[in-house]
Amino acid sequence: MRRLVGITGAVALAAALVASVSAATYLPNKWRANPPFTVTMVNVSVTRPELVIGLQQAAAAWSASSVLDVVIGGKGNNKVQAYEVNLPSQQLIGWADIQGVAGKGYIKTAAVTFNDAYIGTIFTQDYYTGIVCHEIGHALGLDHVETPDPESTCMTPGPSGPNPSAQDFINLAALYGG
Numbered sequence: 001m002r003r004l005v006g007i008t009g010a011v012a013l014a015a016a017l018v019a020s021v022s023a024a025t026y027l028p029n030k031w032r033a034n035p036p037f038t039v040t041m042v043n044v045s046v047t048r049p050e051l052v053i054g055l056q057q058a059a060a061a062w063s064a065s066s067v068l069d070v071v072i073g074g075k076g077n078n079k080v081q082a083y084e085v086n087l088p089s090q091q092l093i094g095w096a097d098i099q100g101v102a103g104k105g106y107i108k109t110a111a112v113t114f115n116d117a118y119i120g121t122i123f124t125q126d127y128y129t130g131i132v133c134h135e136i137g138h139a140l141g142l143d144h145v146e147t148p149d150p151e152s153t154c155m156t157p158g159p160s161g162p163n164p165s166a167q168d169f170i171n172l173a174a175l176y177g178g
Protein backbone atom coordinates (compact mmCIF):
# COMPACT_ATOMS: atom_id res chain seq x y z
CA MET A 1 0.00 0.00 0.00
CA ARG A 2 1.44 3.28 -1.00
CA ARG A 3 0.34 6.71 -0.24
CA LEU A 4 1.51 10.17 -0.87
CA VAL A 5 0.91 12.84 1.66
CA GLY A 6 1.56 16.22 0.24
CA ILE A 7 1.39 19.30 2.31
CA THR A 8 2.16 22.89 2.77
CA GLY A 9 2.49 23.82 -0.79
CA ALA A 10 2.56 27.54 -1.09
CA VAL A 11 2.91 29.80 -4.02
CA ALA A 12 2.99 33.55 -4.25
CA LEU A 13 0.21 34.81 -6.49
CA ALA A 14 -0.15 38.56 -6.81
CA ALA A 15 1.68 38.91 -3.53
CA ALA A 16 -0.82 36.70 -1.78
CA LEU A 17 0.35 33.62 0.02
CA VAL A 18 -1.88 30.75 -0.92
CA ALA A 19 -1.63 27.50 0.88
CA SER A 20 -2.24 24.49 -1.25
CA VAL A 21 -3.30 21.54 0.78
CA SER A 22 -3.79 18.19 -0.80
CA ALA A 23 -6.28 15.71 0.50
CA ALA A 24 -4.45 13.36 2.78
CA THR A 25 -5.55 9.79 2.90
CA TYR A 26 -4.01 8.64 6.09
CA LEU A 27 -4.02 5.05 7.14
CA PRO A 28 -2.89 3.67 10.47
CA ASN A 29 0.82 3.10 10.21
CA LYS A 30 3.67 2.92 12.62
CA TRP A 31 7.17 1.59 12.81
CA ARG A 32 7.38 -1.94 14.12
CA ALA A 33 9.43 -1.07 17.14
CA ASN A 34 9.11 -0.99 20.88
CA PRO A 35 9.78 2.30 22.61
CA PRO A 36 12.17 3.78 23.10
CA PHE A 37 13.54 3.32 19.59
CA THR A 38 15.46 5.25 16.99
CA VAL A 39 14.35 6.48 13.58
CA THR A 40 17.28 7.12 11.27
CA MET A 41 17.12 9.95 8.77
CA VAL A 42 19.29 9.12 5.79
CA ASN A 43 20.21 12.27 3.91
CA VAL A 44 20.23 11.15 0.30
CA SER A 45 20.29 14.46 -1.54
CA VAL A 46 19.45 17.36 0.78
CA THR A 47 22.08 20.08 0.34
CA ARG A 48 20.50 23.54 0.60
CA PRO A 49 21.36 25.05 4.01
CA GLU A 50 17.73 25.91 4.77
CA LEU A 51 16.78 22.26 4.42
CA VAL A 52 19.90 20.83 6.07
CA ILE A 53 19.29 23.09 9.07
CA GLY A 54 15.63 22.13 8.93
CA LEU A 55 16.56 18.46 9.11
CA GLN A 56 18.83 19.05 12.08
CA GLN A 57 16.31 21.19 13.94
CA ALA A 58 13.35 18.93 13.23
CA ALA A 59 15.26 15.77 14.17
CA ALA A 60 16.27 17.40 17.46
CA ALA A 61 12.73 18.61 18.06
CA TRP A 62 11.10 15.21 17.53
CA SER A 63 13.76 13.59 19.71
CA ALA A 64 12.14 15.27 22.69
CA SER A 65 9.58 12.48 22.37
CA SER A 66 9.42 9.95 25.18
CA VAL A 67 9.14 7.04 22.75
CA LEU A 68 11.71 7.71 20.03
CA ASP A 69 14.75 9.60 18.89
CA VAL A 70 15.29 10.87 15.37
CA VAL A 71 18.94 10.81 14.34
CA ILE A 72 20.60 11.78 11.09
CA GLY A 73 22.94 9.10 9.88
CA GLY A 74 23.54 6.36 7.38
CA LYS A 75 23.24 3.30 9.52
CA GLY A 76 20.48 2.26 11.81
CA ASN A 77 16.99 0.91 11.94
CA ASN A 78 13.73 2.44 10.80
CA LYS A 79 15.27 4.45 8.01
CA VAL A 80 13.63 7.49 6.44
CA GLN A 81 15.28 8.62 3.21
CA ALA A 82 15.43 12.40 2.77
CA TYR A 83 15.51 13.85 -0.73
CA GLU A 84 15.79 17.33 -2.19
CA VAL A 85 14.32 18.04 -5.61
CA ASN A 86 13.84 21.14 -7.74
CA LEU A 87 10.33 21.32 -9.15
CA PRO A 88 9.29 24.91 -9.89
CA SER A 89 6.03 23.68 -11.42
CA GLN A 90 5.12 21.81 -8.25
CA GLN A 91 3.35 23.87 -5.58
CA LEU A 92 4.11 21.43 -2.82
CA ILE A 93 7.22 22.15 -0.81
CA GLY A 94 7.39 18.87 1.00
CA TRP A 95 5.78 15.48 0.96
CA ALA A 96 6.10 12.11 2.61
CA ASP A 97 5.97 8.78 0.84
CA ILE A 98 5.17 5.92 3.15
CA GLN A 99 5.28 2.30 2.10
CA GLY A 100 3.41 0.04 4.46
CA VAL A 101 3.12 -3.64 5.02
CA ALA A 102 -0.27 -4.56 3.64
CA GLY A 103 -2.74 -5.46 6.31
CA LYS A 104 -0.25 -5.06 9.11
CA GLY A 105 -0.37 -1.35 9.78
CA TYR A 106 3.38 -1.14 9.91
CA ILE A 107 5.64 1.18 7.99
CA LYS A 108 8.04 -0.70 5.77
CA THR A 109 9.89 2.19 4.16
CA ALA A 110 9.49 5.93 4.31
CA ALA A 111 10.85 8.86 2.39
CA VAL A 112 10.47 12.60 2.75
CA THR A 113 11.10 14.91 -0.17
CA PHE A 114 11.62 18.66 -0.17
CA ASN A 115 11.19 20.95 -3.13
CA ASP A 116 13.90 23.62 -3.11
CA ALA A 117 12.23 25.71 -5.83
CA TYR A 118 10.95 28.25 -3.29
CA ILE A 119 14.11 28.70 -1.25
CA GLY A 120 15.28 32.27 -1.41
CA THR A 121 11.79 33.62 -1.97
CA ILE A 122 9.53 34.65 0.84
CA PHE A 123 9.98 31.87 3.35
CA THR A 124 11.92 31.91 6.59
CA GLN A 125 14.11 29.27 8.22
CA ASP A 126 11.28 28.54 10.63
CA TYR A 127 9.03 27.86 7.66
CA TYR A 128 11.41 25.29 6.19
CA THR A 129 12.06 23.74 9.58
CA GLY A 130 8.30 23.45 9.93
CA ILE A 131 8.04 21.72 6.57
CA VAL A 132 10.70 19.21 7.56
CA CYS A 133 9.12 18.75 10.98
CA HIS A 134 5.77 18.11 9.30
CA GLU A 135 7.01 15.47 6.87
CA ILE A 136 9.07 13.72 9.53
CA GLY A 137 5.92 13.68 11.66
CA HIS A 138 4.15 11.76 8.89
CA ALA A 139 7.14 9.43 8.58
CA LEU A 140 6.78 8.70 12.29
CA GLY A 141 3.16 7.75 11.73
CA LEU A 142 1.35 10.94 12.68
CA ASP A 143 -1.62 12.43 10.88
CA HIS A 144 -2.57 16.08 10.62
CA VAL A 145 -4.01 17.92 13.57
CA GLU A 146 -6.45 20.80 13.63
CA THR A 147 -5.87 23.56 16.11
CA PRO A 148 -6.99 27.17 16.49
CA ASP A 149 -3.32 28.05 16.91
CA PRO A 150 -1.50 26.73 13.82
CA GLU A 151 1.81 28.15 14.98
CA SER A 152 1.71 25.81 17.97
CA THR A 153 2.48 22.71 15.89
CA CYS A 154 4.09 21.67 12.63
CA MET A 155 1.34 19.11 12.01
CA THR A 156 -1.49 21.33 10.77
CA PRO A 157 -2.51 20.71 7.15
CA GLY A 158 -1.38 24.14 6.02
CA PRO A 159 1.54 26.38 6.85
CA SER A 160 2.23 25.90 10.50
CA GLY A 161 4.80 26.33 13.23
CA PRO A 162 8.34 24.98 13.24
CA ASN A 163 8.02 22.52 16.12
CA PRO A 164 5.85 19.67 17.36
CA SER A 165 3.35 20.54 20.07
CA ALA A 166 2.88 18.88 23.43
CA GLN A 167 -0.19 17.22 21.95
CA ASP A 168 1.88 15.83 19.07
CA PHE A 169 4.15 14.13 21.59
CA ILE A 170 1.11 12.74 23.41
CA ASN A 171 -0.20 11.41 20.10
CA LEU A 172 3.15 9.84 19.32
CA ALA A 173 3.35 8.19 22.70
CA ALA A 174 -0.20 6.87 22.27
CA LEU A 175 0.66 5.48 18.85
CA TYR A 176 3.62 3.50 20.17
CA GLY A 177 2.29 2.71 23.59
CA GLY A 178 4.98 4.60 25.41
Ligand SMILES: [Zn+2]
Pocket: 005, 006, 007, 024, 134, 138, 144, 157
Ligand atom coordinates in the same frame (compact mmCIF):
# COMPACT_ATOMS: atom_id res chain seq x y z
ZN1 LIG B 1 0.81 16.54 5.82
